[in-house]
Amino acid sequence: MTIQPEFKPERDGWSFINWDDANLSWELFRRTYLGINPTNDPIAAPLDSAYYEIYKGCAKHGNCGGMSLLGLALYKFGGFMGYCAPANFYSGPTVGGGPGPDRADLHAAINVMHGRQFSAAAIQNFVDTVNATKLNDADAAYKHVEQGLASGDYVVISLATSWDGDDAHTLIPYAVEQQSSGRRFLYLWDPNRPWPAYKEFYTGLHNRLQIDSAQDWSYDQNYTDTTLGPVSGHHYKGSDSGWCFTIATSLQFHKGPHPMSLGFGLTNLATLFIESTGSVTQIEDDSGRRMFKTNARHANRVDLETDSGRALQGVGRWPWYAAGGPRGERPGPSSSQEPQARASRDSCSPAAPKQRTTTGTSPRFVTCRRVEGPTRASVPTGISCSTSSTIRVRVPERTK
Secondary structure, three states, X not given: OEOOOOOOHHHHOOOOOOXXXXXXXXXXXXXXXXXXXXXXXXXXXXXXXXXXXXXXXXXXXXXXXXXXXXXXXXXXXXXXXXXXXXXXXXXXXXOOOOOOOOOHHXXXXXXXXXXXXXXXXXXXXXXXXXXXXXOEOHHHHHHHHHHHHXXXXXXXXXXXXXXXXXXXXXXXXXXXXXXXXXXXXXXXXXXXXXXXHHHHHHHOOXXXXXXXXXXXXXXXXXXXXXXXXXXXXOEEEHHHOOOEEEEEHHHOOOOEOOOOOOOHHHOOOEEEEEEOOOOOOEEEEOOOOEOEOOOOOOOOHHHEOOOOOOEOOOEEEOOOOOOOOOOOOOOOOOOOOOOEEEOOEOEOXXXXXXXXXXXXXXXXXXXXXXXXXXXXXXXXXXXXXXXXXOEEEEEOOOOO
């Protein structure tokens, strides 16, 4: 079964390769979300200014999400944001990862769509996916792709090489196949493999994600091309506890509020930002529910608490695609680095931690609840909480 009429990678995929942008402008920020202040003014619009510090680096190492979303929009609607199908009409470099499409206006439009992955609705969807334990569930992803192809509410798929989102990447699933043996395939258009340079990736069926069960799946970007020679990439596998989940494009196509906006603050989604690329050892609430089974550093999804009586509900780490790794992918945090906890209002904010700077090995907690008044948010790991409970975040202790 395929999108009708059939999506063709050579026609409906972009003719240029994924690229990165170190910093996105305030004007792009305003185009991405609803209700943004005209200027970056922390006094007049503290929530916008705080979230911009996060947003501006979201394409630092790739625009895979923006390429996938705008490509599907052109396919579905025949045109979007002033650009007409087919996507392959627009030119740009096909190898080497730079500097994006030849047209500056299209470059900006893809940046805007890339940022819409982190709208309030998209982040809420991610938290719901985590709560439903569907972050590494190829069966659920396959079913959602099938439903999207049938209904016209097409989806994009997000893959990662680990439970923490290493090498996260967004692609277009445009066809499905089920064999008599029960093995299934998703056919993917990959922003890192544009047809003009990587035709054999598609004709050789290297673009298939193979599914044998919910956690037994594989998508390998590595292959040998008769013209290019060995082409390296990532091998995404369910056995590595990686990500394999989908999100409907209807949640991302159009302009909406960002998660720290005043309007979205009226809902029950809050966000805690953990500064730096460090690790969090525990997240728990006052009733003893917790995110992890132990208070050690965590390197695998098996560390997550799965006991329904102990597991913390409504809390999930943000999908920071392209926040710090090879183009189109996001590496996870280094377990050797230790974070501080910061926050911003209309997200969880630190409520005067009692242990600000101590020595020794005692744990340091930050108690988070909605408070008035902003604090500075740095480029962080985000953890969203769709819960009204007060939560505490345990991070490794720092010494003087």
